[in-house]
Amino acid sequence: MTVLVFIDPDYPAGRIADAKLPQLFATDLGATRGDGIFESLLVVEGKPKKIQAHLNRLASSAQLLELQIPSQQQWLAAVDTAITAFGQPDAVVKLLVTRGIEGRPNPTAWVQIFAPPALxxxxxxxxxxxxxxxxxxxxxxxxxxxxxxxxxxxxxxxxxxxxxxxxxxxxxxxxxxxxxxxxxxxxxxxxxxxxxxxxxxxxxxxxxxxxxxxxxxxxxxxxxxxxxxxxxxxxxxxxxxxxxxxxxxxxxxxxxxxxxxxxxxxxxxxxxxxxxxxxxxxxxxxxxxx
Amino acid sequence: MTVLVFIDPDYPAGRIADAKLPQLFATDLGATRGDGIFESLLVVEGKPKKIQAHLNRLASSAQLLELQIPSQQQWLAAVDTAITAFGQPDAVVKLLVTRGIEGRPNPTAWVQIFAPPALxxxxxxxxxxxxxxxxxxxxxxxxxxxxxxxxxxxxxxxxxxxxxxxxxxxxxxxxxxxxxxxxxxxxxxxxxxxxxxxxxxxxxxxxxxxxxxxxxxxxxxxxxxxxxxxxxxxxxxxxxxxxxxxxxxxxxxxxxxxxxxxxxxxxxxxxxxxxxxxxxxxxxxxxxxx
Missing domain, CATH: 3.20.10.10 (D-amino Acid Aminotransferase, subunit A, domain 2)
Structure with missing residues (x-):
């Protein structure tokens, strides 16, 4: 199972979205130009590991790409929402931000949560x-x-x-x-x-x-x-x-x-x-x- | 205006999709890994310019990425559908293929058509x-x-x-x-x-x-x-x-x-x-x- 939580100003805790349905625009610069950044981290017993270090590195990547990204508070809220919605104590969380839909000013930002791979x-x-x-x-x-x-x-x-x-x-x-x-x-x-x-x-x-x-x-x-x-x-x-x-x-x-x-x-x-x-x-x- | 035509075995001429709605999965490897290829070409008076050269280069890129992509016939049909649906004689066409949704075997492939940029x-x-x-x-x-x-x-x-x-x-x-x-x-x-x-x-x-x-x-x-x-x-x-x-x-x-x-x-x-x-x-x- 995969749960998505999009960062969306209308949803302070993040907007949960169905990963089994299309959620990204085909003109999103993440999809057409690989123009975005990400982080992957582990959730152990319901707690994201070294989340601050990942948020810091995300901010550093954003600076190198001159990308405006959501606040740490928005990310933390979305990660919390994702962990709760996922319902399993152990998981992998990804934070993703793209430069957004071509011609629009806002980045596309979301959290993805899924089970740790067996590999x-x-x-x-x-x-x-x-x-x-x-x-x-x-x-x-x-x-x-x-x-x-x-x-x-x-x-x-x-x-x-x-x-x-x-x-x-x-x-x-x-x-x-x-x-x-x-x-x-x-x-x-x-x-x-x-x-x-x-x-x-x-x-x-x-x-x-x-x-x-x-x-x-x-x-x-x-x-x-x-x-x-x-x-x-x-x-x-x-x-x-x-x-x-x-x-x-x-x-x-x-x-x-x-x-x-x-x-x-x-x-x-x-x-x-x-x-x-x-x-x-x-x-x-x-x-x-x- | 932007028109999308997805290559889809159920639609021999391609499946027209609304570019104003989400059409890609958030777990598509194009969006999460930039793992895919593309071509951009001009349409002049309703005719795609040097389409064969673009299909050849797409095939060459696919080989370097070891990516299975749709046949030339499928691309040509989708491009025709896109040009007809777009309805303007001059346009830009993009051909895009990603490695597909994580965990699934098929690539995601689509054609995007839009007006030539003024720049x-x-x-x-x-x-x-x-x-x-x-x-x-x-x-x-x-x-x-x-x-x-x-x-x-x-x-x-x-x-x-x-x-x-x-x-x-x-x-x-x-x-x-x-x-x-x-x-x-x-x-x-x-x-x-x-x-x-x-x-x-x-x-x-x-x-x-x-x-x-x-x-x-x-x-x-x-x-x-x-x-x-x-x-x-x-x-x-x-x-x-x-x-x-x-x-x-x-x-x-x-x-x-x-x-x-x-x-x-x-x-x-x-x-x-x-x-x-x-x-x-x-x-x-x-x-x-x-």
Whole structure:
């Protein structure tokens, strides 16, 4: 089941709409130009996880696209309405905003809620085979070319979807993009994370944000909690060799959470024992975050 | 007025739908992932211009996205229905296909018809101020990274729209993208064309296709007709200096047609007289094409 809640000035708590009927105009710039932004987040026991981080990132994406979007209060009300209407304690919520119907001034904004996909649990438990694929961009491009919208979570995800199809055809599960100057960037729908044991120290490292990647909300929550638990933190730059030499590596995202990487380009990352132990430890830390 | 005609197995000539009502599902992957493709073309005196070239390019985009799309016969029938329902002899037709509603096997495909925008005529007559903007990709990337969908006309156009907004903010009208290795690529919604007079010879040049740009259907039609009229043809590579040294340059596309470039990054291209004369000559050649 999927429930939709549109943000609509006539409905302060959001307007519930039937997902089994057409609800978008064919001239909506989201559909014709991929011109919009989104967020996906998990609802656990009826409570949206790290909603503020997602609203902050949505606002940041909106700024990069110069898109006027509803207020945080409107989003929170619509999310509440969606969770209540959905009626199940565990769910995935998406927040979506497009530039609206062509020729009209207002964005189209809605919340979608649905059951968590089974694939997420399976990949958390079994791990991933990942391919490194060239994203084609230099790691220093984001600053000098704001029109490329690097760092915005846009609805123009055709390349992300194509990269995943390409990986599946090669027998892999997922992708890590690299920059044309050889840096590790992110997955098509996730952040990259590695763990290194250095004597007594344990260190978590993720690629640096100024490479034009999305700031991972789940990576951010895990970093804050892991630091409390005694982990050291690092922010790239990372190159593929850092992945191959890690004690464990993960793709981390809001819905699938912490999915361990078994192999990259066919080469095993760490050992089964390290992956299992470190995944269990970090998943427990992550589960305790808001 | 806008008329929609959906391709629907139950309606061999296409199903006419009201553009003033919602017609797309909010879970359509076109709207949530920009996962689809499109074409735009002109209808003149009730006849779609170079429809076969557009259907061929749509098929090529579909292949790059591994998207099953309706047959050419279905598209032609829907376009006919749209032109008849629209009732005006001059129009713009868009063909759109998305990967369909999430979880269902069929694409969503429709034709949209509407009146030609007034801006096109104005820009053909007055010319354009253009900015060169970095597209961030190497010109040899398309071959080695098919997952980047270079050369496909996808619905993921957020970057193209952002580049146009950026240009407008700088007081310019349009954009020419350059590759990170300094080659001239294309506009966000057009091909680039330059003319050089070399003694008695007249030469038209457009960037080479293997740089990962869209094959321009209007550029292709003009090239074929101009060759018949005695012009020599060339296919890049072009660098910005070639634009600055041209006798005239244009952005050429299916709806706006041949729009002369007055200035690039503030620098005049050719002379007013050359631009006027060459634009008139080539526009007449283009008007005579199918």
């Amino acid at each position: 997420g649990k399976q990949q958390r438990e079994s791990g991933l085979d990942v391919l490194l694929l060239d994203r084609g961009y230099d790691s220093d491009l984001a600053q000098r070319a704001p029109w490329l919208l690097l760092g915005a979570k846009t609805l123009s995800y055709a390349v992300n979807m194509a990269a995943l199809r390409y990986a599946h055809q090669q027998g892999a599960d997922d992708v890590i993009f690299t920059s044309s100057d050889g840096r590790v960037l992110e997955g098509p729908t996730s952040s990259v994370l590695i763990a290194r044991r250095e004597g007594e120290k344990k260190r978590l490292v993720t690629p640096q944000l100024d490479a034009g990647i999305l700031p991972g909300t789940t990576q951010g929550a895990l970093f804050a909690a892991a630091q409390q638990a005694g982990w050291e933190l690092g922010y790239g730059p990372l190159v593929p060799q850092d992945l191959f030499e890690a004690d464990a590596a993960w793709l981390i995202s809001s819905v699938r959470l912490l999915a361990p990487i078994n192999r990259i380009d066919g080469q095993e990352i760490g050992s089964t024992q390290d992956r299992t132990e470190l995944s269990a430890e970090l998943s427990a830390i992550l589960a305790d975050t808001e | 096109g005529k104005q820009q053909r007559e007055s010319g354009l101020d253009v900015l060169l903007l970095d597209r961030g990709y190497d010109s040899d990337l398309a071959q080695r990274a098919p997952w980047l969908l270079l050369g496909a006309k996808t619905l993921s156009y957020a970057v193209n729209m952002a580049a146009l907004r950026y240009a407008h903010q700088q007081g310019a009208d349009d954009v020419i993208f350059t590759s990170s290795d300094g080659r001239v690529l294309e506009g966000p919604t057009s091909s680039v064309l330059i003319a050089r007079r070399e003694g008695e010879k007249k030469r038209l040049v457009t960037p080479q296709l293997d740089a990962g740009i869209l094959p321009g259907t209007t550029q292709g039609a003009l090239f074929a007709a101009a060759q018949q009229a005695g012009w020599e043809l060339g296919y890049g590579p072009l660098v910005p200096q070639d634009l600055f040294e041209a006798d005239a340059a244009w952005l050429i596309s299916s709806v706006r047609l041949l729009a002369p470039i007055n200035r690039i990054d503030g620098q005049e291209i050719g002379s007013t007289q050359d631009r006027t004369e060459l634009s008139a000559e080539l526009s007449a050649i283009l008007a005579d094409t199918e």
